[in-house]
Amino acid sequence: MSSPPWDYIAKLVCIGDSGCGKSSLTIRLCEGRFSPQHDVTIGVEFGSRIVPVGPPHTKPSAPATEGGLPEPPRAINTPQKHMKLSLWDTAGQETYKSVTRSYFRGASGALLVFDITRRATFIHVTDWLSDLRAIADPDIVVILVGNKVDQARDDPVGNYTGRREVTAVEAEEWARANGVLQYVETSAKSGENVEHAFMRVAERIFDNISAGKYDLNDRRSGVKGPGPGSAGAAHLRLAPSANRGVMGGCC
Template sequence: MSSPPWDYIAKLVCIGDSGCGKSSLTIRLCEGRFSPQHDVTIGVEFGSRIVPVGPPHSKHSSKSSAADGGLPEPPRASPPQKHMKLSLWDTAGQETYKSVTRSYFRGASGALLVFDITRKSTFAHVTDWLNDLRAIADPDIVVILVGNKLDQAQPASEDDNDNAPNKREVTTQEATDWARRNGVLQYVETSAKSGENVEEAFMRVAERIFENINAGKYDLNDRRSGVKGPGPGGAKNVRLSADAGRGMTGGCC
């Protein structure tokens, strides 16, 4: 089954400490599966997913003007649904590769800043990651804070061991407060294992980018803006970086 044509393509980067589940989140979004064993990312891996953005294409029912005796209003034509191709760059979280991964911040229109809610130390480092990102990327980059591994922070279900520990080390409130103080779009808690809120996290970034497109914040003819429109004749495979991606390219969409 072929993917729908896209109207825009946006470059997103997943950043954060090693072991937070950035690769698992990208695989879950692109391939709809969870990989319990994933090699440590070296440099950058790549994936993509086409998602709908903006108002959905829906039918409008005719409204009657019975009160004034008029005729029903004719149905209004809905604009066609827009689609955005998310070009996902999953970056390495290890300090050894930071000089490499920072170079991929350029030209990104969105970022998922990921930490592990069961490891306080990864949350302590999100400020450093955000500072690095904002020093290199466009000032208008859309950033969302993602607390991953929600499945390890919730109490076990009735069918499981009731004595299973809650491993949460970062509360929802303190992460939400941090996001608000630092001008981050939103805080979302996800589980790459169960898939909970994974699409929501990516879609919140995509929708805000779409709002920025409509507000004229991007030059769609300049790849450095992080957003591209389709070339002449429809959708094209446009790269937002001179370097080809590796890793998940073949498995997505």
């Protein structure tokens, strides 16, 4: 039996209010496309993506020599590791909160998403984070994502317009105050920073794996290594879901 194309599987959840673009971010990462309209998420939907983690993918920049020139590249013998991100895109409607909370269990990472053009969605991230930490593992890796940055740049030269209701400084301060790894602004429409947001979570999870913080044989840890019969998909995909609702806006 051939080895699977991944070394680890990590469960990530996308959480936040309805209409923030959680599904669009997942589709952009898994399929590389954007759809202006799609079905409203009911309960949870799934996607997956295999990404490189650790060195040599994340090797640091070489330090400069005394003369100001960088050191010549050195041979790296560390084999590249790959992580399969199992993405759980949860519904944001209050109606489904009791259902979506159950999917927080066993998650090793979370993207806490809000819409930078709707301040109310930013205010609610405090409640989402509280729910997450009450259910998920204490060491869960959380990143704050301000989505729809493209809608705040309607000016032809890229200046921010009055549609932005949450500043980057405010969101960064909130992330620091609440022990969140980082704040990243994204656009599911253009793809801006989408991969970066997911990769920041994946890399921190890999750091935690290297530090021995997870029991890879315990599914409750949110991370596992390859086992017998685990032949992860080698391609990018968004798994079809039976939990589909009526057509609606970006959620």
